[in-house]
Amino acid sequence: MPPRPPKIVLTDPFAGLPDETAEPAANVTFQPFGQTVPARIGKTLLDTARVEGVKLPHACGGHSRCGTCRVRVLQGAENLCEIDVVERRTLKQYAILLPGFRLGCRARVLGDCTVHVEMTAEQAAASWNEKGSSAWRPRGGWK
Numbered sequence: 001m002p003p004r005p006p007k008i009v010l011t012d013p014f015a016g017l018p019d020e021t022a023e024p025a026a027n028v029t030f031q032p033f034g035q036t037v038p039a040r041i042g043k044t045l046l047d048t049a050r051v052e053g054v055k056l057p058h059a060c061g062g063h064s065r066c067g068t069c070r071v072r073v074l075q076g077a078e079n080l081c082e083i084d085v086v087e088r089r090t091l092k093q094y095a096i097l098l099p100g101f102r103l104g105c106r107a108r109v110l111g112d113c114t115v116h117v118e119m120t121a122e123q124a125a126a127s128w129n130e131k132g133s134s135a136w137r138p139r140g141g142w143k
């Protein structure tokens, strides 16, 4: 008689993750704008910025491919999730794998923090069209 296959136990892949429907429980300050906005635990900095109307460039739409959402963490680095493989790869690809730098579309909020939106004046001017959406593309196009 063949051995019985191992018993499959279904688990909730989202168990243990913060409840995204919970009320905002943290504050994120975006510099140089000086905007402090409420943030839901577990949301990315980019999601938080979008919801609250903070202009954080995001040329790839938050898919961790362009590096335009880069921020420098000024305070509360311990209140952001760890850098994962995807974020590390993109930061390295755009030569911004530097201490304190994070991608807004990957860094999830775990508590209060302050970040500086890192963009040049040209990017800032070109990032937003009249409809308020990002139009900036990385030099040399998409990798």
Ligand code: FES
Pocket (backbone or CB within 6 Å): 057, 058, 059, 060, 061, 062, 063, 064, 065, 066, 067, 068, 069, 070, 090, 103, 104, 105, 106
């Ligand atoms: S929005 Fe493109 S890397 Fe974050």
